[in-house]
Every structure is written in C-alpha cells, then in structure tokens.
Amino acid sequence: MCNNHLKPRPYRLLSIKKESFTECTFRLECDHTPVIGQFYEVSLPRVGEMPISISGIGSGWLDMTIRAVGHVSTAVHTLKPGDNIFLRGPYGNGFPMAEMEGKHIIIAAGGCGVSPIRPIIEHFYNHPEKITAMDLLFGFKDPSLVLFNQDIDRWKEKFNTIITVDQSCSTWEGKNVGLITEYVKQVKIPDFQNMEVIIVGPPIMMKFTAQEFIKHGVASERIIVSMERRMSCGVGKCGHCKVGDKYVCLDGPVFRYDQAQLLID
Amino acid sequence: MGKSLSHNEFNVLLGALAKDYNIYAPARFEKQGRFSDTDIIRYRQVSQVEEIVWQAKSTYSPKEVVMPVTQTLFYFTQTEYREPETDTRPCLVFLRACDINGFASLDKIYLENGGTEDIYYKRLREKVKFILIECHTSFDNCFCVSMGANTTDNYSMAVRFGEENIQLELKDEQLAGYLDNIGQGNDFKPQFIQENKIKVNVPSVAEMPDWIYNDQMWKQYDHRCIACGRCNTTCVTCSCYTALDVLYDDNCQVGERRRVWASCHIDGFTDMAGGHGFRKENGARMRFKVFHKIYDFNKRFGKHMCVGCGRCDDNCPEYISYSNCINILNDRLKEGEKASV
Amino acid sequence: MTLDLDRKKVVKNNWRVTKVRGKSALRIRIPGGHMSAKHFDLIRQIAENYGNGTVHITTRQGFELPEIPYEKIPEVNRMLYPLLQDLELAIGVQIDKPENGYPAAGTRNVAACIGNRVCPFANFDTTVLAKKIEKEIYPNDLHVKIAVTGCPNDCIKARMHDYGVIGVAEPVYDYERCIGCQACVKNCKKKVTGALAMHNGKVVRDERLCIGCGECVLQCPTSAWTRNPEKYFNLTIMGRTGKKNPRIGELFVQWATADVVVAIIKNTYKYAEKYIDKTLVKEHIGYIVDRTGYQVFRDAVLDGIELNPKARVAKHIQWGGHFYASDIFMTDQSAK
Numbered sequence: 001m002c003n004n005h006l007k008p009r010p011y012r013l014l015s016i017k018k019e020s021f022t023e024c025t026f027r028l029e030c031d032h033t034p035v036i037g038q039f040y041e042v043s044l045p046r047v048g049e050m051p052i053s054i055s056g057i058g059s060g061w062l063d064m065t066i067r068a069v070g071h072v073s074t075a076v077h078t079l080k081p082g083d084n085i086f087l088r089g090p091y092g093n094g095f096p097m098a099e100m101e102g103k104h105i106i107i108a109a110g111g112c113g114v115s116p117i118r119p120i121i122e123h124f125y126n127h128p129e130k131i132t133a134m135d136l137l138f139g140f141k142d143p144s145l146v147l148f149n150q151d152i153d154r155w156k157e158k159f160n161t162i163i164t165v166d167q168s169c170s171t172w173e174g175k176n177v178g179l180i181t182e183y184v185k186q187v188k189i190p191d192f193q194n195m196e197v198i199i200v201g202p203p204i205m206m207k208f209t210a211q212e213f214i215k216h217g218v219a220s221e222r223i224i225v226s227m228e229r230r231m232s233c234g235v236g237k238c239g240h241c242k243v244g245d246k247y248v249c250l251d252g253p254v255f256r257y258d259q260a261q262l263l264i265d
Numbered sequence: 266m267g268k269s270l271s272h273n274e275f276n277v278l279l280g281a282l283a284k285d286y287n288i289y290a291p292a293r294f295e296k297q298g299r300f301s302d303t304d305i306i307r308y309r310q311v312s313q314v315e316e317i318v319w320q321a322k323s324t325y326s327p328k329e330v331v332m333p334v335t336q337t338l339f340y341f342t343q344t345e346y347r348e349p350e351t352d353t354r355p356c357l358v359f360l361r362a363c364d365i366n367g368f369a370s371l372d373k374i375y376l377e378n379g380g381t382e383d384i385y386y387k388r389l390r391e392k393v394k395f396i397l398i399e400c401h402t403s404f405d406n407c408f409c410v411s412m413g414a415n416t417t418d419n420y421s422m423a424v425r426f427g428e429e430n431i432q433l434e435l436k437d438e439q440l441a442g443y444l445d446n447i448g449q450g451n452d453f454k455p456q457f458i459q460e461n462k463i464k465v466n467v468p469s470v471a472e473m474p475d476w477i478y479n480d481q482m483w484k485q486y487d488h489r490c491i492a493c494g495r496c497n498t499t500c501v502t503c504s505c506y507t508a509l510d511v512l513y514d515d516n517c518q519v520g521e522r523r524r525v526w527a528s529c530h531i532d533g534f535t536d537m538a539g540g541h542g543f544r545k546e547n548g549a550r551m552r553f554k555v556f557h558k559i560y561d562f563n564k565r566f567g568k569h570m571c572v573g574c575g576r577c578d579d580n581c582p583e584y585i586s587y588s589n590c591i592n593i594l595n596d597r598l599k600e601g602e603k604a605s606v
Numbered sequence: 607m608t609l610d611l612d613r614k615k616v617v618k619n620n621w622r623v624t625k626v627r628g629k630s631a632l633r634i635r636i637p638g639g640h641m642s643a644k645h646f647d648l649i650r651q652i653a654e655n656y657g658n659g660t661v662h663i664t665t666r667q668g669f670e671l672p673e674i675p676y677e678k679i680p681e682v683n684r685m686l687y688p689l690l691q692d693l694e695l696a697i698g699v700q701i702d703k704p705e706n707g708y709p710a711a712g713t714r715n716v717a718a719c720i721g722n723r724v725c726p727f728a729n730f731d732t733t734v735l736a737k738k739i740e741k742e743i744y745p746n747d748l749h750v751k752i753a754v755t756g757c758p759n760d761c762i763k764a765r766m767h768d769y770g771v772i773g774v775a776e777p778v779y780d781y782e783r784c785i786g787c788q789a790c791v792k793n794c795k796k797k798v799t800g801a802l803a804m805h806n807g808k809v810v811r812d813e814r815l816c817i818g819c820g821e822c823v824l825q826c827p828t829s830a831w832t833r834n835p836e837k838y839f840n841l842t843i844m845g846r847t848g849k850k851n852p853r854i855g856e857l858f859v860q861w862a863t864a865d866v867v868v869a870i871i872k873n874t875y876k877y878a879e880k881y882i883d884k885t886l887v888k889e890h891i892g893y894i895v896d897r898t899g900y901q902v903f904r905d906a907v908l909d910g911i912e913l914n915p916k917a918r919v920a921k922h923i924q925w926g927g928h929f930y931a932s933d934i935f936m937t938d939q940s941a942k
C-alpha cells in the first residue's frame with residue numbers, strides 16, 4: 001500500500017490568538033519539526049484546502065497565522081481550541097537557515113508576509129550569536145493590520161526595527177507612514193558580501209522592494225524571496241503553481257531573487 | 266509472435282479478454298458532437314471490434330482512462346477522510362503510438378514530479394496494458410514524427426485493423442494464453458508513420474531568451490484565443506487539475522473532496538484569493554502552454570511533454586494552430602538571434 | 607387578340623396579376639430554401655426569353671420572374687416541369703398535371719433558414735423538415751405561411767409566420783465530464799435566459815428557463831453537454847405582418863417531436879375548413895383564429911394527436927401585436 005500524499009491528518013488546536021480583525025494565529029499540537037519557510041496544505045473537510053506557512057515553531061507545537069480572505073481561510077476562523085484542524089505537509093524548500101549564519105540579515109516583510117519570516121526572527125532572537133546583525137523592515141496597510149505587536153516590541157530590543165503603514169490614523173501619530181520601499185535607504189549596509197536580504201509580501205511589494213535594494217547596491221543573488229502562487233495540491237501534480245520549469249510548491253516557495261527573476265509567468 | 270484474425274475471431278479474443286480485463290477503446294458517440302448531428306469519438310469500454318473506431322483519430326484522448334475528468338479523492342464527515350474504493354480489474358487500452366508516448370508524459374507528473382506518486386493515478390495506471398493501434402495514414406494536424414512520438418515499443422499487443430482481417434503482434438506473455446487457439450500464425454510487426462503533412466521545428470535552445478516572453482508574436486493570441494480550454498481538455502498530455510470540496514445537498518455534514526481537470530487557458534487558473542492572478546492576457550496563456558509542451562517540461566524531465574497528436578489543432582474553435590505557433594516561435598528565435606549578433 | 611383571363615385561375619397557378627397591363631409574373635417556390643444550383647439555368651432561360659431578364663428574390667425564398675406575357679403562361683408552365691419534378695414531386699407532393707405548372711398558391715412556400723447543413727447553431731436539418739411539411743400541406747388554397755428555423759435565433763423569422771417551427775435541443779448533462787469552467791453558465795446568462803447556475807462546482811439547469819437553444823453544448827470544452835438525439839421543436843402560431851394587426855407568433859406547443867408538429871399543421875386545414883368565413887375573399891388563417899378564439903383552435907388542431915410525453919401546450923395565449931388604431935402617439939410635424 002503506497003502512501004496517499006493527498007490525505008490530510010488531524011492536528012489538535014491548542015490556542016487561537018487574534019492578531020488583527022482579519023488575522024488569527026492558530027497554535028496546533030505537532031509531532032514533527034518543519035523547516036522554517038515551509039508550508040502546509042491546511043484542510044477543512046467540507047470546505048477545502050489552502051497553503052499556509054508556518055509562523056512559529058516550538059517543541060510540540062506550530063503556529064500558523066491566517067488571514068480570512070476567501071472560502072477556507074474564513075471558515076478556519078470558526079474553529080475553537082480543542083478542535084481538529086487537518087494538515088498535510090510540510091511542503092516546499094524553506095529558507096536557507098544555515099546560509100544565513102554569520103551574516104548580516106535584513107528582512108523586509110509586508111502584510112501577511114510577516115508570518116513566514118516570524119520564525120526566522122524568533123530563531124535569531126534566541127540565537128543572536130549566530131548572526132552579525134539584523135534589520136527588520138515591516139509594512140502594513142494601516143495600523144489596525146499590524147501583526148505580532150507584542151513580538152515586534154520584543155524584537156525591537158535586539159534588532160533595528162522600522163514599521164511603516166500605507167495609511168495612517170490618529171493612533172499612529174508621529175510614526176512612519178509610506179511604502180516600505182521608501183525606508184530601504186534607512187537600512188545601513190556596511191558589507192554587501194556578508195549579508196542576506198529576505199523579502200516576503202505581496203508580489204508587487206516584493207518586486208519593488210527588491211529593486212530598491214538592488215539600487216542600493218545589493219546583488220540580486222543576495223536577496224531571498226518567498227513566492228506566492230495559486231496552489232491546489234502542494235505536491236507538484238496539479239500544475240497551478242508552475243512558473244517556467246519550476247513548481248513553487250516543490251522548488252519554492254523560497255527562491256533567490258536572481259532565480260525568481262528568470263521565472264516569467 | 267504475430268497472428269492474423271478475422272473480425273469474428275477478434276471478437277472471440279475480445280470476449281475472452283473481457284473475462285479478465287476492462288477493455289477501453291475509442292468509440293463513436295453518435296450525435297454527441299459540438300454541432301447537431303455530428304459525432305465525437307472518445308474512450309469507453311467496448312466488447313466488439315465493430316465498436317472500435319480505428320479509422321479516425323479520437324476527439325478526446327485516452328488519458329480519460331487513467332485521469333477521469335472528475336475523480337473523488339475522499340469522502341468525509343466532519344471528522345474523517347475516507348478514500349473511495351477503486352475498481353481493481355486490470356485494463357487493456359487500444360491507442361496509437363503518440364498516445365502511448367503521451368502516457369509517459371503524464372507519468373512524469375503523476376509518478377515522478379517532486380519525488381511523490383499520486384496514488385489515485387497510480388492505481389489506475391498500473392492496471393493498464395497498452396494495445397497499439399497501428400496508424401495506416403497520418404491524420405489531419407498530426408505531427409508525431411516531429412516530436413519523435415511516432416514510434417514505441419511500449420505495448421503488450423499491436424494491432425493492424427483492416428476491413429478484411431486483423432493482424433496482431435503479441436509482446437506480453439501474460440496475454441499469450443488468450444490467443445492459443447485463434448487465428449493464423451505470422452510474423453506481423455506494426456509499422457509506424459514516418460512522415461506527417463505537418464512538420465514542426467521545435468526550437469532547440471538551451472534557454473529561452475528573456476525577450477521572447479514578451480515578444481509581439483504572442484499578441485495575436487490575445488484576441489484570437491477565447492480561453493475555452495479545448496486545447497487542454499483534448500490533449501493527451503495535459504495533466505492539471507483543481508481540487509474542491511462539495512457537500513451533499515441532502516446532508517450538509519457529509520460530502521467529498523474531488524478533483525476535476527483544469528486548464529491553463531481558462532480564466533481563474535492562477536487566481537488567488539483577493540483576485541490577484543497571473544497571465545490575464547490569452548496570448549500569455551498561449552505562450553505558457555506552448556513553453557510547457559516543448560520547453561519547460563523538457564528542461565525538467567528531459568523529454569518533451571507534447572507528443573504531436575494534433576488534437577489541440579483539431580479542436581480549437583478559433584482555428585488557432587499550436588503546431589504553427591511552434592514554427593513561428595522557432596522563426597522568431599532565429600530572427601532574434603540574428604538581430605542580436 | 608384582346609386578353610380574356612380568369613384572374614383567379616391565374617393566381618391559383620402561382621402567377622401574379624401585376625401592375626403592368628398584359629404582363630404576369632411567375633412565382634417559383636423553393637421549399638426549405640435550398641436547391642440544386644442547376645435550376646438557375648432554367649430560371650435564367652425563362653427570365654431572359656419570356657420575361658424582362660430580371661429575377662426578384664422574394665422574402666420567403668421564392669423567385670419572382672416579372673413581365674412574362676399572359677399568353678406565354680402555358681408554355682412556361684411546361685418548361686417548369688424539371689423544377690417541379692425536383693422540388694415538389696420528388697419529395698412526394700401530389701400534383702395531378704405538373705405540366706400545367708403550380709396547382710395552388712394559397713398555402714405558401716415553406717421557408718427555412720440554412721439549418722445545420724451550414725450553421726453551427728442549428729439544431730437540425732431545416733430543409734428536410736420544411737420539405738416534409740410541404741409534402742403534407744401542398745397544394746392547398748388556404749392562406750397559410752410556415753417557416754422552419756434551426757434554433758431560437760430564428761433567422762428565418764419563423765415567429766412572423768402563421769406557424770413557426772423552431773428547432774430546439776434538449777441539453778443532456780454528463781455530471782462526471784463537467785470541469786466547472788462556467789463557459790456554459792456565463793454564456794447562457796449573457797446571451798440567453800440564464801437557465802444555468804453553478805452549484806458545488808457543477809452546473810444545474812432550470813428546465814423552466816431553458817429554451818433549448820443548444821448554446822451550452824457549443825460552449826462546453828469537454829462534451830459534458832450534448833444534445834438529446836431526439837429532436838424537439840417549439841411551435842409558434844399566428845405571427846403575421848399585414849395591415850390590421852401585425853404581431854409576433856406566440857408559443858403554442860413546446861418540446862414537440864417533428865411528427866407532432868407535422869400532424870398539428872395538417873389538422874389546421876380541417877379546422878380552417880370548418881370555421882373559415884366563406885363570405886370573405888380569402889380569409890387568412892390568423893384571422894380565423896382571432897374569430898374562433900385560441901381554445902377552439904387548439905382543441906381542433908390537437909384533435910386525434912397523441913402528444914409526445916415531453917410536449918407542453920399553452921393553456922392560454924395572450925395575443926399581443928400592434929394595432930394601427932392605437933397609433934395615438936403619432937404626431938404631425940406641425941403639431942409638436
């Protein structure tokens with residue numbers, strides 16, 4: 001009997017934390033440790049499946065931060081702690097964690113894109129000795145959509161952190177406003193060799209942010225992105241995520257930017 | 266081993282085989298064509314040689330045998346996923362050389378890509394034995410020779426249909442018993458088509474240059490292609506699907522997860538929640554399909570996906586010729602090369 | 607010699623009494639609107655040798671050859687024989703003395719759109735059915751106009767006829783073959799009646815809204831939609847032009863088989879015989895129905911006919927149309 005890769009397994013939800021009015025972090029019991037940057041196909045029987053990145057890894061648990069945007073992602077928000085959530089995975093390649101060691105890490109993340117890089121930050125937060133420095137650049141649509149507030153407050157203590165919103169409001173007075181690209185120049189890059197830039201966010205944001213870094217002298221092969229494509233299977237069969245000769249679900253979602261640029265939709 | 270059989274003898278053979286195999290062949294579906302009073306030819310189970318349409322190319326490909334249009338993946342209740350039972354009877358499929366080679370493309374995706382096997386495909390696929398239908402002549406739009414898919418030795422039996430009698434070659438010892446007392450022995454070997462009317466020059470570039478992706482050659486398809494997807498649904502090598510969950514109307518607690526064929530030409534193929542999608546222009550979809558068939562797939566698996574069956578050209582309602590598109594592409598690349606020297 | 611004609615006889619013979627003194631015009635009917643191109647030779651000969659060398663193509667698929675002298679009628683009638691042979695006798699129309707030309711003119715040519723010999727939308731071969739109807743009803747003096755059209759696009763304008771026969775297809779859905787592309791759903795919504803909707807990734811058809819046009823079959827990339835090989839027709843009645851009350855024909859029987867349609871049309875002659883106002887010159891079938899009322903007409907023409915199970919018959923008909931007397935909104939230039 002061969003293995004059915006499409007069959008999801010139940011995982012118990014430990015807790016649910018509201019992050020914004022459309023996003024919650026679901027913590028679930030987990031018996032294995034995925035690579036940071038990998039994703040799971042999250043299943044709700046009767047509703048459907050969707051790919052979701054890991055937004056946190058601990059011993060015996062995983063976090064997933066899910067924004068309610070459609071069918072399955074909205075239905076997930078009706079679950080309660082103790083309920084089962086169905087998963088298959090982990091899928092994809094994940095971030096090159098080992099290659100980051102001993103380097104200056106710059107992370108630029110927009111909106112939902114903050115969740116897949118959260119475990120990278122947590123990892124180096126707990127092991128700051130493994131890198132030379134870390135700069136964090138976060139962009140959100142508006143202040144109500146800022147994710148991981150408490151985490152960010154904590155990260156700020158150790159790392160240079162810039163948060164900006166596209167649209168401000170009264171509670172945001174005196175803070176950064178504008179697109180993430182406008183703040184790229186504020187990041188000081190002493191050594192263009194020994195560094196990695198990680199950019200995760202909506203396709204347009206990733207493109208312009210990468211271009212901005214390149215303008216400031218960063219080589220495209222020093223930039224790492226996590227690509228998002230329509231997915232159905234997560235295992236290289238359904239064809240939806242194919243770009244060029246690559247399957248985002250298999251060969252990605254994490255790509256070096258010089259490689260990603262060769263993938264033309 | 267070869268044999269010559271009368272049609273009656275062949276029916277006796279089919280009868281004997283039917284005891285142990287489901288036999289699939291291209292058959293005529295009368296008045297089921299797109300236009301009234303026209304027929305289509307597609308695969309179904311047959312029991313008589315008279316049902317087998319060997320004189321014409323089938324409208325839809327034999328992939329339907331291993332890749333049903335709609336396939337149930339799981340039945341579920343709120344708390345569990347249950348796999349459906351599968352028919353375990355082995356199958357014999359009558360098909361042509363291009364289609365046999367087409368299965369090899371499907372195998373790459375479903376049995377190799379990403380190092381995992383799709384068990385739904387595998388369960389159906391491993392039951393299949395091929396019976397080669399020898400092509401007497403090349404049909405309209407065929408270009409199997411250009412794709413190197415005109416020949417094969419991957420079959421259990423090969424058959425030359427004729428009005429008078431039927432010649433066959435047996436390669437698979439497991440089927441020998443069925444032939445013991447039937448027909449005249451001979452040394453029949455199938456012939457393969459050596460030349461098609463349509464010839465395609467597949468570009469032999471290692472890397473497609475950047476500019477070709479946005480070249481003006483694709484623009485014409487923006488308005489010519491209506492994104493109907495027939496070129497994908499009739500193609501023997503298109504393998505894409507979309508999974509979805511459905512609830513049974515009479516009991517909202519139970520339902521199934523199923524998959525259905527998907528097509529990269531049809532709207533929505535790349536759409537993500539929130540409406541963002543890629544390749545909005547139909548010309549870009551044409552380029553994506555063409556590159557998949559004769560470039561991307563080859564880069565990944567070392568074999569062209571397309572086998573030159575020509576069904577995409579047979580069935581495009583807008584008279585878009587995929588084979589001609591490859592030739593245009595080849596010419597453009599050559600011109601481009603010259604221009605860049 | 608001075609002409610001394612029986613005007614009614616001339617007209618019944620499918621010749622016209624024209625405005626040109628001494629000259630008639632020959633009318634040729636082409637049942638089903640499709641014929642062998644060879645007949646053009648004869649038509650041309652007659653027009654050039656007897657008429658004024660021109661041919662008028664009529665709206666209802668006939669040819670009219672003007673300015674043929676009345677005294678040439680017998681000669682031209684004899685010449686017409688090959689045409690009558692091929693277009694009428696060969697399909698079974700009974701004509702006692704074909705050498706005398708057309709035996710009747712009241713029941714007009716059965717017209718047809720090009721149908722599925724050419725048109726991708728057509729649900730059947732319109733010419734074949736038109737000829738079948740022609741065989742059953744011609745020759746006859748009753749003034750009836752019939753047209754046969756391949757699909758509800760109604761290119762022949764069957765709804766402007768006393769009987770409009772509209773070919774429809776019952777769409778048959780193969781649930782398993784549908785990939786949920788929505789092409790049929792979007793198209794039916796945009797171009798037809800919106801009879802289709804998506805449900806659970808598949809399509810459901812509202813039978814009440816579906817008009818049987820067959821568009822969904824044309825759209826489907828997997829042959830999930832096919833046509834029921836059994837042919838069905840919608841029969842519309844009593845459409846007309848004219849000086850009294852022009853109107854679009856109304857649906858009388860839906861999803862009828864060809865046999866039922868032909869039987870109903872045949873029965874009409876019995877009904878008309880019984881109810882026609884003989885004091886009038888030639889009462890047009892539509893006005894007879896106006897007088898007797900729809901129910902009397904319906905019961906008479908359905909008499910003795912066994913409807914196919916799928917057929918549906920109109921209970922009432924709300925006649926519409928245009929009444930000239932209601933042109934109260936028309937104003938003169940000066941009365942603005």
Ligand SMILES: Cc1cc2nc3c(=O)[nH]c(=O)nc-3n(C[C@H](O)[C@H](O)[C@H](O)COP(=O)(O)OP(=O)(O)OC[C@H]3O[C@@H](n4cnc5c(N)ncnc54)[C@H](O)[C@@H]3O)c2cc1C
Nearest residue numbers: 049050051052053066067070071072073229230231537538
């Ligand atoms: C590698 C990867 C990681 C992701 N990580 C996260 C995450 O951590 N948190 C988060 O909130 N979202 C994440 N997304 C986006 C998330 O997958 C979509 O928001 C989600 O699929 C929407 O599903 P839906 O059923 O609610 O939407 P619908 O619009 O109803 O979509 C129907 C189906 O289309 C597919 N689909 C739709 N949108 C997407 C999409 N953006 N990407 C891939 N498939 C899609 C899914 O199969 C989905 O079930 C990720 C996407 C990818 C590709």
Ligand code: SF4
Nearest residue numbers: 500571572574575577
């Ligand atoms: S792309 Fe066209 S020619 Fe090639 S395998 Fe598919 S249908 Fe056949």
Ligand code: SF4
Nearest residue numbers: 503504505529554557
């Ligand atoms: S051509 Fe399109 S539908 Fe066919 S396999 Fe490739 S991506 Fe899928």
Ligand code: SF4
Nearest residue numbers: 490491493494496581
């Ligand atoms: S069959 Fe023709 S019109 Fe339809 S999607 Fe393919 S290329 Fe476009």
Ligand code: SF4
Nearest residue numbers: 794816817819820822
């Ligand atoms: S036959 Fe016409 S009206 Fe009926 S469902 Fe199909 S497209 Fe709609």
Ligand code: SF4
Nearest residue numbers: 784785787788790826
């Ligand atoms: S056109 Fe055919 S495949 Fe597409 S939704 Fe309609 S029935 Fe299904």
Ligand code: FES
Nearest residue numbers: 234236238239249
């Ligand atoms: S998600 Fe199906 S192939 Fe990548």
